[in-house]
Amino acid sequence: MPPDNALLELEDMRVHYGAIEAVKGIHLRVEEGEIVALIGGNGAGKTTTLRAISMVHPPAGGSVRFEGNELRGVPSHGVVERGIVQVPEGRRIFPSMSVRENLEMGAFQRRASRKELHDDTRHVFELFPVLEERRKQAGGTLSGGEQQMLAIGRALMARPKVLMLDEPSMGLAPQVVERVFGVIRNINSEGTTVLLVEQNAHMALQTAHRGYVIETGEIVLEDDAKTLLGNDQVRKAYLGEE
Amino acid sequence: MATPAADLRSYLDQNYPRISARTPEGVMAPLGGAWRLWWRLGLLRYLVAAAVMIAVPFLIEGGAVPYLEGAAGNTVLFRTGIWILLALGLGVVVGLAGLLDLGYIAFFLLGAYTTALMTNSGASDQFHFATWPTWAVLPVAILVAMAAGAALGLPTLRLRGDYLAIVTLGFHEIVRQTMNNLTITNGSRGIFGIPHPTFNLFGINYEFSLDPAPYWWFLLTPAILLAVLMVRHLDNSRVGRYWTAIREDEVAAAAMGVPVTKMKVLAFVIGASTSGLAGWIYAVQINYISPNNFPLLDSILVLSAVVIGGLGSISGAIFGAVLVITLPEFVREASGGETILGFDIETGRIAIFGLLLVIVMIFRPGGVFAARRRRTELHEASAVDATLAAVSVDESSSKERS
Numbered sequence: 001m002p003p004d005n006a007l008l009e010l011e012d013m014r015v016h017y018g019a020i021e022a023v024k025g026i027h028l029r030v031e032e033g034e035i036v037a038l039i040g041g042n043g044a045g046k047t048t049t050l051r052a053i054s055m056v057h058p059p060a061g062g063s064v065r066f067e068g069n070e071l072r073g074v075p076s077h078g079v080v081e082r083g084i085v086q087v088p089e090g091r092r093i094f095p096s097m098s099v100r101e102n103l104e105m106g107a108f109q110r111r112a113s114r115k116e117l118h119d120d121t122r123h124v125f126e127l128f129p130v131l132e133e134r135r136k137q138a139g140g141t142l143s144g145g146e147q148q149m150l151a152i153g154r155a156l157m158a159r160p161k162v163l164m165l166d167e168p169s170m171g172l173a174p175q176v177v178e179r180v181f182g183v184i185r186n187i188n189s190e191g192t193t194v195l196l197v198e199q200n201a202h203m204a205l206q207t208a209h210r211g212y213v214i215e216t217g218e219i220v221l222e223d224d225a226k227t228l229l230g231n232d233q234v235r236k237a238y239l240g241e242e
Numbered sequence: 243m244a245t246p247a248a249d250l251r252s253y254l255d256q257n258y259p260r261i262s263a264r265t266p267e268g269v270m271a272p273l274g275g276a277w278r279l280w281w282r283l284g285l286l287r288y289l290v291a292a293a294v295m296i297a298v299p300f301l302i303e304g305g306a307v308p309y310l311e312g313a314a315g316n317t318v319l320f321r322t323g324i325w326i327l328l329a330l331g332l333g334v335v336v337g338l339a340g341l342l343d344l345g346y347i348a349f350f351l352l353g354a355y356t357t358a359l360m361t362n363s364g365a366s367d368q369f370h371f372a373t374w375p376t377w378a379v380l381p382v383a384i385l386v387a388m389a390a391g392a393a394l395g396l397p398t399l400r401l402r403g404d405y406l407a408i409v410t411l412g413f414h415e416i417v418r419q420t421m422n423n424l425t426i427t428n429g430s431r432g433i434f435g436i437p438h439p440t441f442n443l444f445g446i447n448y449e450f451s452l453d454p455a456p457y458w459w460f461l462l463t464p465a466i467l468l469a470v471l472m473v474r475h476l477d478n479s480r481v482g483r484y485w486t487a488i489r490e491d492e493v494a495a496a497a498m499g500v501p502v503t504k505m506k507v508l509a510f511v512i513g514a515s516t517s518g519l520a521g522w523i524y525a526v527q528i529n530y531i532s533p534n535n536f537p538l539l540d541s542i543l544v545l546s547a548v549v550i551g552g553l554g555s556i557s558g559a560i561f562g563a564v565l566v567i568t569l570p571e572f573v574r575e576a577s578g579g580e581t582i583l584g585f586d587i588e589t590g591r592i593a594i595f596g597l598l599l600v601i602v603m604i605f606r607p608g609g610v611f612a613a614r615r616r617r618t619e620l621h622e623a624s625a626v627d628a629t630l631a632a633v634s635v636d637e638s639s640s641k642e643r644s
Contacts, residue, residue, distance in 0.1 A: 056496050080499030092494035094487055096615040105487055108480055109499030158499060 007032045007193055008053070008084070008162055012062035015045070015052045022048045024217040025062060030162065035184070035194040037208035037225060039201040039238060045217040046197040047089055050164050053195075054086045055079045066162075080109055083161030090170065091151040095140025099131050102139045102150055106157030117157075124153035127183055145176035152183065162193045169200040181207045201238035205229045213238075250277040288467050295463045299456030309575035310568070316456060320527065322567045323462035324520045329547045329563035330469045330556065331516030336545065337554035337613070338477060339509030340489030342407040345394075345414030346544055349514040351536040352390050353383040353521020355421060358433040358531055368433065369426040376439040380522050387518025388511045390417075395510030399503055402492075414541050422533040432532025436525050450526070458527050465523065469516045470556055476512065477554075485509060486615060539592070546595050550602050552609025561611055569594060 008030040015023040023045040030036045040046050051057040053064055055076045064071040071079060085106075093102050103124055107117055125132035128149040134142060139150060148168055155163055165184065169177040181203055188194050198204035205211050205225040213221035213234060221228065228234050251270055254262035280287065301307060302315035310318055332346045358364070360382060362373040374382075398409050421427045441448035441457075448457055476482050484505045487495035496502050525531055543566055551562025570591040606612060 054497065056493070075501070075503070076496050077499045077501040080497075085499070086497045088494055088497045092491050092497070094490045094494065096490060097483075097486065101483070105483065105495075105498050105500075108483065154498065 006030065006065075007067060008195065009065045010049075010053070010062065011065070013049075013052060013059045013064060014061035015048050015057065016060040017048075021060075022217055023052065023059070026214070026217070026219045028212055028219065030193060030195050032193055033188075033191065034210060035188050035196060035208040037196045037198060037201075037204040037211040038214055039198055039204055039211060039234075040214035041199065041238070043216075044214045046199075046214055047166055048217075049214070050086055050166050050195070050197055053079075053164065054084060056086075077109060080158060083159070084164065085155045085158045085160035085162070086164040087151045087155045087166060087168065089166035091144075091147045093139040093142070093147050093150050093154065095138060097139055099135045099137055099139060099142070099150060102154050103131075103157050106154035107159075110158060112157075120157050120159070124156055127156075127186065128153055145172050145180070148172060148176075148180055149183070152180070152187075156187065156192075160192060162195060163187065164195045164197070166197050167199060168196070169198060169203055177203060201234065202229075205234075250274040253277075288471065291470075292463055292467055295466070296460065299459050303456075309572050316459070318568060318571050319456075320458050320462070322564055323459060323466060324524050325544065325547065325563040325567050326466050326560050327462070327469055327516045327520035327523075328544045329551070329559040329566075330466070330473055331513045331520075332544050333513075333548050333554070333556070333559040334473055334476070335509050335513035336548055337552075337559070338473075338482060338489070339485040339506060339513075341506060341509060342403060343410045343510075343513070344407045344545060345410035345412070345417075345541050346513070346517065347536050347538075347541040348394075348414040348417040349387040349390055349517040350521045350524070350540075351417055351421065351533075353387045353518035354525040354531045354535075355427060355433075355521075356383045356386040356518075357522045357525040358436050359426070361437050361526075363436040363529075364428065364433045365435075368428065376437050376526055380519070383522035383525075384515050384518035387514040387521065391510035391512075391514030392507055395507040399506055411538070411541070414538055418533050418536055418538075430533060432530060432534075434530040436529040436531070438529060439526055458523075461523060465519055466560075469519070470560075472512075472516075473556055477556075481505065481508065543592075543595065546599055550595075550599060550609060552606075552611040552613055554613035554615060555609065555611045558609050558611035558613070562609075565598075566595065 006029040008028075010026055010028040012025040012027065013023060014021060014025050026045075026049065028036075028038070028049070038046055038049060048057065052059040053071070055071060055074055055078070058072060066079075066082060066084060069082075071082075071084075074082070094105065097105065100121065103121055104117065107120060112120065125135075130146055131150060131153055134146065139147065142150060152163075152165070152168070168180050168184070172180065177200065184194060184196070185207055194208075196204055196208060205228050208225040211221075211223065211225045211228045212219050213228070221231065221234065223231070229239075250273055251262065254265070283290065299316060299319060302310055302319060303312065305311050307315060328346065328350060331349075332343060335341050335343045335346070357376075357379050359370055360372045360374050360379045361376055362370070364370075394410065394413050398406055401409055422430050427433065438450040439461075440450065450457060450461075477485075484495070484500045487498065487500050488502055488505055492502060528535075544563075547562030547566040548559055549562070550558075550565060551560070552558025573591045573594065602610060
């Protein structure tokens, strides 16, 4: 792949929490139309990487380029405006807002017109019919799976170019996880690029085109998702196989 | 604070189901008619409210309000009006944006001092920034309070909850002590002789003076209604939704592209605006101010007004302000200097709020007029806790299996 068509590119990106370096100069590329999975154990720096890209916790060094432009120095709402939208870990929907209001929050920053709002809401309801049934219900009263779908739907309302998902499988029943990843594939086939952070390596690598393995703040492996699934190291460390 | 449903029955079902269940259709039907009519009035509602408010001083003078009669009654009414403005402003900061501010009276103080230092007040050697006509200082007082709001908001953005509360508490004391020690503000002796405004329009000629005549209330009436209009529309706007999002989950709000920083500062600025206005009215009415008029206790009292009334609710803020000002007066008048167990009821009247606050928090944790959203948040907090507990049980049991 030619190096210049990367939609999102991290170069030697470092992130600090005080004196601790949580991410130690990683390189990562996401091409347009791809699903890229970033897998790793607890505390490896997966979430930190996402938070750095979205500038919620800006990196201390290196560069984050999106469509060729440096993102460092851009405020987090500016990152969303440019088209990188994050579905935060643990879903974090707004509990007192109704399902519809939660979805509207996603579209607020791009000042969507009433028609766009209506069309995009319809689109989300087509992806997640259960949300339409519950559109008037307070977000906090939904089940875990429904909340995850709402969180993804809310992010889609922002019409992202890159959708970043942080542990979408967390706390969900296996069947629900299957459904959520099915939807992620659908979203991707509609043209949205996806960067996925997961502990559930098996599910993530089955869904993604390419994968990165992160350990204590460093990328230790990078390959096609299929190859990674067959990699002995990965199988032992993340898939629980002998 | 969203517009209630046009149908009274469904509004009650949503908000006060127990009251709804006990109200027979025969009672509900005429009330529902009046309710529909009220909401159909649109902005004319504010004119109706103005008419009702203007009637209040006449009721007081007619002796219709027990214990509050004549001049004393009008003084209490004036203070109530000032405090309604304060509670509405603080309601934006605490109720809508969810930022705990324990130093709100500092903005009120700054509005009042701005007025004093920009009009022809005090002795002949009193320092002035300007000697403008009283009315001309009104926008300046509001702007100074708003600027102070930004000045407090910007450096405290990274603080939350208790930490923010402590810094704002300190802010109040810093501002008050500064006024207490500066030469230009005359220190603890304060500034006297702040000129009253004059009104000379449409052939109506008023020379406002210190007497607690109802025209001070007529000045407060449009101010309060404007503040209500402003808060209501902000709450129902994009900004209001942003504030709700920040209050409920700051991280998620940021992830959705809510400009968190800007919105928090905006809450402080908007909140401070009504207290700047109140500060101006207060200064030009009482025409003498000193740091002692703005004690820390008032910052706490105005917060209790907002909490007792109901966070995030306009009617709650108004109710709370009325309660905080009038209840001690009723108690003072009613007690007639009596003591209980050697304890002077009159001096102990502030303790009532401690008791009241505890009672309200037990029986109506969202406040007397709890906002719908706030109530859901309180409910959801417990529901979410239950879910998390269930998830952690799941996880621990799956660990045991593996």
